[in-house]
Amino acid sequence: MNRSELSSAFQKVRQTTRDLCRPLCTEDYVIQSMPDVSPPKWHLGHTTWFFERMILEEFADNYRACHPRYYFVFNSYYQSFGERVARDIRGTLSRPTVEEVFAYRTEVDEKLVGLIGGLEQGRFAEFADLVELGLHHEQQHQELLVTDVKHILASNPLRPTYRTCDGDGIRRAPAPSPPTFHEFEAGMFEMGAPDGGFAWDNERPRHKTWLSDYGLMDRPVTCGEYLDFMKDGGYREPLLWLSDGWDAVSENGWRSPLYWDRRDGDWEIVTLRGSRPLDLAEPVAHVSFYEADAYARWEDRRLPTEAEWERAARQHGRSMQGNFLEDGRFHPAPGGCGSGEGQPGVRQLFGDVWEWTGSAYLPYPGYRQDRGPLGEYNGKFMSNQMVLRGGSCATPKSHIRPSYRNFFQCDKRWQFTGIRLAKDLH
Amino acid sequence: MNRSELSSAFQKVRQTTRDLCRPLCTEDYVIQSMPDVSPPKWHLGHTTWFFERMILEEFADNYRACHPRYYFVFNSYYQSFGERVARDIRGTLSRPTVEEVFAYRTEVDEKLVGLIGGLEQGRFAEFADLVELGLHHEQQHQELLVTDVKHILASNPLRPTYRTCDGDGIRRAPAPSPPTFHEFEAGMFEMGAPDGGFAWDNERPRHKTWLSDYGLMDRPVTCGEYLDFMKDGGYREPLLWLSDGWDAVSENGWRSPLYWDRRDGDWEIVTLRGSRPLDLAEPVAHVSFYEADAYARWEDRRLPTEAEWERAARQHGRSMQGNFLEDGRFHPAPGGCGSGEGQPGVRQLFGDVWEWTGSAYLPYPGYRQDRGPLGEYNGKFMSNQMVLRGGSCATPKSHIRPSYRNFFQCDKRWQFTGIRLAKDLH
Amino acid sequence: MNRSELSSAFQKVRQTTRDLCRPLCTEDYVIQSMPDVSPPKWHLGHTTWFFERMILEEFADNYRACHPRYYFVFNSYYQSFGERVARDIRGTLSRPTVEEVFAYRTEVDEKLVGLIGGLEQGRFAEFADLVELGLHHEQQHQELLVTDVKHILASNPLRPTYRTCDGDGIRRAPAPSPPTFHEFEAGMFEMGAPDGGFAWDNERPRHKTWLSDYGLMDRPVTCGEYLDFMKDGGYREPLLWLSDGWDAVSENGWRSPLYWDRRDGDWEIVTLRGSRPLDLAEPVAHVSFYEADAYARWEDRRLPTEAEWERAARQHGRSMQGNFLEDGRFHPAPGGCGSGEGQPGVRQLFGDVWEWTGSAYLPYPGYRQDRGPLGEYNGKFMSNQMVLRGGSCATPKSHIRPSYRNFFQCDKRWQFTGIRLAKDLH
Amino acid sequence: MNRSELSSAFQKVRQTTRDLCRPLCTEDYVIQSMPDVSPPKWHLGHTTWFFERMILEEFADNYRACHPRYYFVFNSYYQSFGERVARDIRGTLSRPTVEEVFAYRTEVDEKLVGLIGGLEQGRFAEFADLVELGLHHEQQHQELLVTDVKHILASNPLRPTYRTCDGDGIRRAPAPSPPTFHEFEAGMFEMGAPDGGFAWDNERPRHKTWLSDYGLMDRPVTCGEYLDFMKDGGYREPLLWLSDGWDAVSENGWRSPLYWDRRDGDWEIVTLRGSRPLDLAEPVAHVSFYEADAYARWEDRRLPTEAEWERAARQHGRSMQGNFLEDGRFHPAPGGCGSGEGQPGVRQLFGDVWEWTGSAYLPYPGYRQDRGPLGEYNGKFMSNQMVLRGGSCATPKSHIRPSYRNFFQCDKRWQFTGIRLAKDLH
DSSP states (O other): OOHHHHHHHHHHHHHHHHHHHTTOOGGGGGOOSSTTOOOHHHHHHHHHHHHIIIIIHHHSTTOOOSOTTHHHHSOOSOGGGOOOOOGGGGGGOOOSOHHHHHHHHHHHHHHHHHHHHHSOGGGHHHHHHHHHHHHHHHHHHHHHHHHHHHHHHHTSTTOOOSSOOOHHHHOOOOOOOOOOEEEEOOEEEEESOOSSSOOOGGGOSOEEEEEOOEEEESSOOBHHHHHHHHHTTGGGOGGGSOHHHHHHHHHHTOOSSTTEEEETTEEEEEETTEEEEOOTTSBOOSOOHHHHHHHHHHTTOBOOOHHHHHHHHHHHOGGGOSBOGGGTOOSOOGGGGGTTTTSSSOOOOSBSSEEEEEEEOOOOTTOOOOSGGGGGTTGGGOSSOEEEESOOTTSOGGGOOTTOOEEEOTTOOSSOEEOOOEEEOO | OOHHHHHHHHHHHHHHHHHHHTTOOGGGGGOOSSTTOOOHHHHHHHHHHHHIIIIIHHHSTTOOOSOTTHHHHHOOSOGGGOOOOOGGGGGGOOOSOHHHHHHHHHHHHHHHHHHHHHSOHHHHHHHHHHHHHHHHHHHHHHHHHHHHHHHHHHTSTTOOOSSOOOHHHHOOOOOOOOOOEEEEOOEEEEESOOSSSOOOGGGOSOEEEEEOOEEEESSOOBHHHHHHHHHTTGGGOGGGSOHHHHHHHHHHTOOSSTTEEEETTEEEEEETTEEEEOOTTSBOOSOOHHHHHHHHHHTTOBOOOHHHHHHHHHHHOGGGOSBOGGGTOOSOOGGGGGTTTTSSSOOOOSBSSEEEEEEEOOOOTTOOOOSGGGGGTTGGGOSSOEEEESOOTTSOGGGOOTTOOEEEOTTOOSSOEEOOOEEEOO | OOHHHHHHHHHHHHHHHHHHHTTOOGGGGGOOSSTTOOOHHHHHHHHHHHHIIIIIHHHSTTOOOSOTTHHHHSOOSOGGGOOOOOGGGGGGOOOSOHHHHHHHHHHHHHHHHHHHHHSOGGGHHHHHHHHHHHHHHHHHHHHHHHHHHHHHHHTSTTOOOSSOOOHHHHOOOOOOOOOOEEEEOOEEEEESOOSSSOOOGGGOSOEEEEEOOEEEESSOOBHHHHHHHHHTTGGGOGGGSOHHHHHHHHHHTOOSSTTEEEETTEEEEEETTEEEEOOTTSBOOSOOHHHHHHHHHHTTOBOOOHHHHHHHHHHHOGGGOSBOGGGTOOSOOGGGGGTTTTSSSOOOOSBSSEEEEEEEOOOOTTOOOOSGGGGGTTGGGOSSOEEEESOOTTSOGGGOOTTOOEEEOTTOOSSOEEOOOEEEOO | OOHHHHHHHHHHHHHHHHHHHTTOOGGGGGOOSSTTOOOHHHHHHHHHHHHIIIIIHHHSTTOOOSOTTHHHHSOOSOGGGOOOOOGGGGGGOOOSOHHHHHHHHHHHHHHHHHHHHHSOHHHHHHHHHHHHHHHHHHHHHHHHHHHHHHHHHHTSTTOOOSSOOOHHHHOOOOOOOOOOEEEEOOEEEEESOOSSSOOOGGGOSOEEEEEOOEEEESSOOBHHHHHHHHHTTGGGOGGGSOHHHHHHHHHHTOOSSTTEEEETTEEEEEETTEEEEOOTTSBOOSOOHHHHHHHHHHTTOBOOOHHHHHHHHHHHOGGGOSBOGGGTOOSOOGGGGGTTTTSSSOOOOSBSSEEEEEEEOOOOTTOOOOSGGGGGTTGGGOSSOEEEESOOTTSOGGGOOTTOOEEEOTTOOSSOEEOOOEEEOO
16 A cells, blocks of 8 residues: 555554444443453453554654553554553543543554654554554454443443444345255365465465365354253253353353344343344344354354365355445345345355354464564464454455455354354265 | 421432542542442432332332332342342442432432331331431441542553542641540440431441450551551561451462552552552551551550440540541541640541441440341341441541441451550559 | 379360261362361361471470471461461362371371370470370361361262261251240350360350340340241342351352252251251251351341350350260250250350350450460461350360350351350340 | 164274273262263163154164153263253262162163164164264263362372273383474365264365464473473463463473472472373373463464364374374373384374364364254354363274364363474564
């Protein structure tokens, strides 16, 4: 990107974060409704800190921190940058205030835009790469902002909404056609991000992998299908579950996906637009890996590996059409809002819901983590997590790629996480 | 109280709560910095709920709740009033907003003032008693508001202040004279609140108790004296501690009172006006019962019983002069700011710091708890707590009495809790 | 005691401990079925350590420990004697073996008996006092041995018995007559152990206390009466409970006393002789303070203070007749096996079940804890515990006194703890 | 296997278990020194239960359980077989006694041997397969027995030994030559157990996988090499660790492998033959996956994948020579006791220490878990665990295979787990 493209991209992404906050009242910014959730104002501050600490500190002359104490408050997990507020007590901080955090954003934005315009040419390429990375980082936090706000509001007994319900939110879609499995022949597949262009270090290097024959479901599992699993006693039958999964069911008392509510015998679902009856046609979301795996076993299927998923995405991705953050629905849509519906092949791979894979989040062969603090971005989380693919209705469209690897622990449910099944063909 | 006195008292107390909130920014109202702390807006809502639920519901014709869901949100621990938000997640609620809570206060205040003026005469006496009780309840929460705000601000790495430091906050007082023990002869003592006038149920009935000879320290223990205990290894010698106390020291890593900070070899203290060097002359505060008890053992003394304390308070209380909430210091003062200094006898019994006694919080002989929901106010907490006496710099002056019994678990430190020693005379 | 009396007392008490172990198999000695329980072999070792560490080390010439590492293994909680195995992992130690522990007993016994015979006269009195104290200590552990073995066996799904059931264990007694309350007039009472004779430091000094009029139930509450409380929803009504008590009910899922078992609609009770149908006439046992307190509130009564209990015991104790360890029942008996039944006044004060009082375990006025390590015996536990009086069916008869103060935390249930009610007379 | 071979194999394996118990005293059989450890008598009972419940119940006519309650006591984790004693309280059971458990073994052995001789021919093949599987199951518990006994004895402050130290236990070996990396060319590899012959379901199906060029260390990492990592601050530098790993270091206070003891500045190591100075030449053992991974990062290497390991094992396994359970050392040996030392290629792949791989324990492509209860054996543990390869000094030699997949959570250290490094070749 040249200077003006970079400046424009920077301002656009940063503005999107502000826009996402518009429906919030001051109090909403402060809340941490569970340890995984961060207060919205922390996201605002942390993404700003990222630009200040990673870029301004390196590239601005004689840089002096806007607020040195913010370095402590807004560091997430970077050991390279010293001590920080423990993650699970982010919700105990009233200061800096929301206004102060927005002022901090403005200050850093101005300095960064100044640097985009004025940095000596010799350092610009390296600088621009880092800014681009910072924008992808910010986009990740845009998604977290949406899912965290959802949890904050849904945990409140007054059940406030993020956006009020307009027409398309309550449209009941027709039941989708029964699932089919698109078949892929065995063969060697080159997976991972190609050289050139932005990708996280964990998407590289591109490497060969051998895949046996497999079938992949043409669309995500729907709420109606998942409800059949529940009605069949899915949450009561230990033999359907991984051992750790059954422990999670027992300890947490899971009986349905997160945000499902039993009201007078009917299921309601809590969305960012408020509660409404469950739509059987929409993709099921907010399930853990354990639930996805148990559902697959109940169907006598399995989850796809990330290689199987990526191969399908390259063949059938259709330019990554889908229901993304920009669509403003903040909820999965039946049929992905028409992206590819009725067409042959595998649909709705992108957007709507992140799809749990059966692959552990591990380094690719030949993986080299980035040098310096950015090395902490991905590599150190490569244990006890599973890969998810495809993005969700809270993911910015420009953020996703066929090679994109998201990852969460097996019991997490507050992201828009769903299910697509695979099967062996022999 | 007649109608106009009651109306005036009501408005004055309710206004004081608002005044105490003036230094807060919106974000401060939402925070629960540890399970014992409640968010300031919860205090505002809960005290209002108390008037609505206990009084308006009973005395207003065809009363309809302002916001029925608030009954769930703002109930503290009244089983009589059904389900409520668990105490330790009060800090996860962004709504109702601060503005909504203040509006709720205004609405209930108007209705209650209306009732003070308009309630039929036949029910007024009973009503007025309940309003008075509600005001005492509100005053308790004024003290909690101050101590909770102190904890919220002190937990913040940016170290915000509640009020900025003016002159008297940093005045260094002369070292107090060495402690003396005023002697009391053995004899029968009538303790507890006399009939008539407001008192909590736990202060009654007045009853006889026999006291042996004893001596009572003429003033509270100072920071300087407590520092001697620390320097002598007080926190490292298990034989000075109750068994439970030593466990608390070990588990919590206590090495000083709460809010003491070691900076470059010197002790600083965090106050509501910010951090400043420790004043050796001021009463030590923010110690647990265990620390008070260990300090006493180190001095080869003991804590007084509540009867011993109350007897001294009746003889030496001097109209309960002292350093109270109204004084606006929000911190204990050397010599209680001159109340009784230099006079013979026992001084500073009221205000400055709550004084731990060696008495467990138990019912008096013949105790009858109030009927109905108010019966839950005091009686059900009569286990595993110790009695404190005398009020603190965060207690409203009109709230305290010689018979007043405060109570906390042995390990609590976030109140302004201090030490006065007693000794046996044989 | 002279030398031969002391020697005989020593050998008798030590032998009793061995006798109590006779029904155990080797494996039983090793188990810690919950943190409060100690493995029987630990009791055997610890009581021996007590004689070695407190007495042989002081009085034997050039004493060398039998096994220096045992000092670490068998120290209970004496900070004066340094580090020790954490209490809750006593059940992780297979060595020393049971045989080794018995050999250790034999070795220490021989040395101690030798000292009884041979110690120089000038030190004998002090020595004899310590030996006597050691025997009382051993008797406390005899009671713990019985209650711990009960818990160990009852926790086992194979439900082994300690002794098989003979005739008197299953005798069904007639329902006791309805309770009456014996009345005591207000007055000054001298409580505590008189000077001379053995008593723990916590029973002294004898001191005056004023008592109002009160009534004391003539016998302990029976299982039948307690069952009425249960049937009336006692465990489901929070308003009957102390706040901490209701938390305990909720967290532990209490629905009955410990060792009660619902089988096909009937209540069975697990005893040291095995399971059998509940006997409605026998005193209820294995209730916590919280349950005792809730039961009293349900009856609109209260628990007695320890002063009230002690005064009754001095007037009505009838030489402390009762159902004790020596009787070999190991279970409370209806009517205390005839001790005082049918006579006027207060019965069954001693033996059968420890009676919870409403008094916190605190120092008496003028209390001085013993010097040296023995000072850790009682004084450091004077917080967060309640006093129990009278001994139980697992207490050696020679161990108990009217002034004897036992103490446990409010939620403990594995001792033979029961209920006697009191009431105010105005 | 024919009937006589099967009978002989059965008796041999069952006898080995008894032999391993010979050094134990009765008390040792009962202990659970941490939740991962099972009491030795539980292993004895559980392996017996396995034969009874899986085989006798199916193949013996009108079979009646020896002791029906044992089905509850000795079920490990089979949901198919109903309720069981919770894993972490196995150490609270004194009964059945050790003698009773051995009697149970004898009873089941006799019945099973009878069946080997007398079962109708038509069912024999299926039966023999199950018996063989039961023997492999028993061998797994032989290894656990050794490692659990090691933990039980090492946790005891008296530091008992399993076997006394004879000559070869203390032999100091010469320092091994510096590690070299044997290089493997990229290519397709068929991994997993071939059809025919015993293998667990998780080793199948055999399947293709593509491997890039890689280098594999010729021998395991030694204690001396690991000590260099420690001296270089390995346990203090968070950037060397996975995020979960650093949490484990911090929470558990890890500063060395398990069983290493700092004594007066020197390192000692606790073995089953007692404590002795650390032998720098022997393979490091008792490290977690996190430690193995951190060590590899410190060396700028990585752990091998299980495919890389298995390929080397097929080329260089040399008939699986190594230091196994049968050798009776119960400890890793420098140079694997000469197996392959000095020869070119990769040595010591089998025996000594299980080698952590960088592969998550997941199903192979096309994996089908066994039907019925045996389906619970492996498949349900396929989350949050890592694969280990090669067996250890506590593994029976006849139990191991090149395709054998062991698996543990990343933080486990009580098995003989060690490190072999790999590296990329580009």
